Amino acid sequence: MNASGNTAGFGSSPSLTQASLMDMGREFSMQYRDELMENMMIGREEMESKSLHDDGGGGGSEEEEQGHGLQQQRPRKKHYHRHTQHQIQELENFFKECPHPDDKQRKELSRELGLEPLQIKFWFQNKRTQMKNQQERHENAHLRSENDKLRAENLRYKEALANASCPNCGGPASLGEMSFDEHHLRIENSRLREEIDRISAIAAKYVGKSATSRPMLSPPLSARSSLDLGTGIDNLFGGEGELLKSISSYMDIEKPMLVELAVAAMEELVRMAQLGEPLWAVGIDGFTETLNEEEYARIFPRGIGPKSPGMKSEATRATAAVIMNHVNLIEMLMDVNQWSNIFSDIVSRAITLEVLSTGVAGNFDGALQLMSAEFQLPSPLVPTRESLFARYCKRHADGTWAVVDASLESLRPASVLRCRRRPSGCIIQEMANGYSKVTWVEHAEVDDRSVHDMYKPLVSSGLAFGAKRWTGTLDRQCERLASVMSSNVPSREINVTTSAEGRKSMLKLAERMAKSFCGGVSASTAHQWTTLSGSGAEDVRVMTRKSVDDPGRPPGILLNAAKSFWLPVMPKTVFDFLRDESSRNVWDILSNGGVVQEMAHVVNGRDHGNCVSLLRVNSVNSNQSNMLILQESCTDAVVSYVIYAPVDVVAMNVVFNGGDPDYVALLPSGFVILPDGPSSIQATAAAPHEAGSLVTVAFEILVDSIPTAKISLGSVATVNSLIACTVERIKAALIGESVQ
Numbered sequence: 001m002n003a004s005g006n007t008a009g010f011g012s013s014p015s016l017t018q019a020s021l022m023d024m025g026r027e028f029s030m031q032y033r034d035e036l037m038e039n040m041m042i043g044r045e046e047m048e049s050k051s052l053h054d055d056g057g058g059g060g061s062e063e064e065e066q067g068h069g070l071q072q073q074r075p076r077k078k079h080y081h082r083h084t085q086h087q088i089q090e091l092e093n094f095f096k097e098c099p100h101p102d103d104k105q106r107k108e109l110s111r112e113l114g115l116e117p118l119q120i121k122f123w124f125q126n127k128r129t130q131m132k133n134q135q136e137r138h139e140n141a142h143l144r145s146e147n148d149k150l151r152a153e154n155l156r157y158k159e160a161l162a163n164a165s166c167p168n169c170g171g172p173a174s175l176g177e178m179s180f181d182e183h184h185l186r187i188e189n190s191r192l193r194e195e196i197d198r199i200s201a202i203a204a205k206y207v208g209k210s211a212t213s214r215p216m217l218s219p220p221l222s223a224r225s226s227l228d229l230g231t232g233i234d235n236l237f238g239g240e241g242e243l244l245k246s247i248s249s250y251m252d253i254e255k256p257m258l259v260e261l262a263v264a265a266m267e268e269l270v271r272m273a274q275l276g277e278p279l280w281a282v283g284i285d286g287f288t289e290t291l292n293e294e295e296y297a298r299i300f301p302r303g304i305g306p307k308s309p310g311m312k313s314e315a316t317r318a319t320a321a322v323i324m325n326h327v328n329l330i331e332m333l334m335d336v337n338q339w340s341n342i343f344s345d346i347v348s349r350a351i352t353l354e355v356l357s358t359g360v361a362g363n364f365d366g367a368l369q370l371m372s373a374e375f376q377l378p379s380p381l382v383p384t385r386e387s388l389f390a391r392y393c394k395r396h397a398d399g400t401w402a403v404v405d406a407s408l409e410s411l412r413p414a415s416v417l418r419c420r421r422r423p424s425g426c427i428i429q430e431m432a433n434g435y436s437k438v439t440w441v442e443h444a445e446v447d448d449r450s451v452h453d454m455y456k457p458l459v460s461s462g463l464a465f466g467a468k469r470w471t472g473t474l475d476r477q478c479e480r481l482a483s484v485m486s487s488n489v490p491s492r493e494i495n496v497t498t499s500a501e502g503r504k505s506m507l508k509l510a511e512r513m514a515k516s517f518c519g520g521v522s523a524s525t526a527h528q529w530t531t532l533s534g535s536g537a538e539d540v541r542v543m544t545r546k547s548v549d550d551p552g553r554p555p556g557i558l559l560n561a562a563k564s565f566w567l568p569v570m571p572k573t574v575f576d577f578l579r580d581e582s583s584r585n586v587w588d589i590l591s592n593g594g595v596v597q598e599m600a601h602v603v604n605g606r607d608h609g610n611c612v613s614l615l616r617v618n619s620v621n622s623n624q625s626n627m628l629i630l631q632e633s634c635t636d637a638v639v640s641y642v643i644y645a646p647v648d649v650v651a652m653n654v655v656f657n658g659g660d661p662d663y664v665a666l667l668p669s670g671f672v673i674l675p676d677g678p679s680s681i682q683a684t685a686a687a688p689h690e691a692g693s694l695v696t697v698a699f700e701i702l703v704d705s706i707p708t709a710k711i712s713l714g715s716v717a718t719v720n721s722l723i724a725c726t727v728e729r730i731k732a733a734l735i736g737e738s739v740q
Helices: 003-010 014-055 062-067 069-073 085-097 103-113 117-162 180-207 242-247 255-274 293-299 326-334 336-342 456-460 467-485 500-521 571-579 581-587 649-656 678-682 713-735
Strands: 280-282 289-291 312-322 347-357 368-375 385-395 401-407 419-421 424-430 436-446 541-547 556-567 595-603 611-618 627-635 640-647 669-675 693-704
Touching: 085 103, 085 117, 103 117, 255 368, 255 385, 255 401, 255 424, 255 436, 289 293, 293 312, 312 456, 312 467, 326 336, 326 385, 326 401, 326 424, 326 436, 336 347, 336 467, 385 419, 401 419, 436 467, 467 500, 467 627, 500 556, 500 595, 500 611, 500 627, 500 640, 500 649, 500 669, 500 693, 541 713, 556 713, 571 581, 571 627, 571 640, 571 669, 571 693, 571 713, 581 595, 581 611, 581 713, 627 649, 640 649, 693 713
Parallel strands: none
Antiparallel strands: 280 289, 289 312, 312 436, 347 368, 368 385, 385 401, 401 424, 419 436, 424 436, 541 556, 556 693, 595 611, 611 627, 627 640, 640 669, 669 693
16 A cells, blocks of 8 residues: 555545554565565575585595594584675675676686685675665665654544534534535545645656645655656666656646546547447458548547647557456556557557556556557668657446547647657457457557658558557457466477476567567667668668677677568468478578478467467588577468577577576567558458568677677678578569579
């Protein structure tokens, strides 16, 4: 229970608040006791390990053993090595830069300081434990202080209630003498006053305005630690302050204005989800519905702010039945980490800036939070889109739920505006058997001048960032989650292990590979890639980054090269060709013409193409060892992916046994397949000439294992050649062009 929740309770029921405080105290005591016992166990194990190391030594001669016979009969005294001041200072300096040294670094320190590598290891372990204990003591002291303040505030409210007087007769009053309506209004009044005080404190934090309009009833939300909110302002997108500058003009918005914006956006979303023709018309693909702009202007004459001049409108609606109950679906949408993970190929980064309201009784009814996100289409030819918005969740009288995003540009127009989301979100209806019906509306005004001409038909139709892509991704990811949680293994699976944990670890590893691939292709600002100018190929974007202390990638200098091209072939044909292991040696240069065999096949969706595979390349060169490749292929109504990465045999054995897949180093490569327009979605094998595909190929390569190395022109030329050769081989196989 947070501070604000306790304060709201004080004005209504002192006994309930006192019980809540007692529960908080018990939870705090149990947590403090458990953490203390854990720290004691860690310290005991490290001391025992250190004692065994310090007491251990080589065997002596027979005379020495006889001469020390009497000493061996009584307990031996433990001897401890005292480090010199110079050694301690050098270790402290190294700890500030790298608190987790690897074996190579520990050996180097041992040579420089004259210590054993094991002594270095124990020193760093003890130092990390010491820092952790100091932080926990500080947090415990802070919690204890807040607990004392709440207890004192509780007593103060109890005294005020005891001295309350009746407004009619002037005599003493009690809660029992109030009417139910009056009591309810007092509770609501206290809650609203608390929220106004909280938003005033938030505004004061960012724009320096005074927040002393009325006495604070509880500590402001912005004054709490980042752990309370799940995300911290100090950690915004790599700790840079640029985002704070861009949102500072919005943080002085008064709470009533934000509430009014959210309520108006919710009303517009519900009406747009319920109305049919002539507001919505079925698109060329036969599924996606597009907005009639004239009818929209008539029904919503004011709308949420005026239309931005010089910007194009993208508005689509789509419906899907997904295998997830409405409770879990709402929780996923209101939790920024779950939301960005489910839509990892659309949301390249996201953060909750402030939680303005948590809703009623923890079920998100009335929840309101301020968020920022970056949206992507995995292609180097389509720039990402950034948006700052308020997300509002509401349960309606008919039992349906709605989650709407209201862009804040309508309240504080930005000087440079490239994307503005009008009320967008979804309506969720509960269905039988744990399913939910989701009606998604995506409405935006964008400046698409930076989009390449090849992708403009796809983007302007609303397929690139529209509702059909959101529902398609949601449906596919819900099937994936159901597959992970299922205890029944489909008969068409091929498993090298029968372990359920091994199956889950393999799917988790593939999920991380796919998320890393999408972020690298779109060059999201959430990733530390630097674009190289003058890379030698105009149609290939080459980026580089240093990998240091990242367990998910090998250390060194990494290159990421990506290219998008058009094929006069149906997207499904391209997808089936690229994911098929029997045709892999046709286009995959790294397979060196060898035969590719599928060792494992894990199903993660209804479509036959949605699966995770482990492939083995049997090279024709007997001197070359066999290579393992982890591959995920997935497809939905709009986009298809074939993503793969070479993997180490030893690491995959750990994954098959249910080990942690986060420490498996991956360099993801692969393909993104999109239709070249709405008509390509409806194209069939009977009319293949009407279809075309937009294909993006990307490779991530380790060019040097030393992070401080320089990028050579030869490395860039090699990756350009790899891209060009792969594209030509795919064209030759699918449309019969000769390889240049």
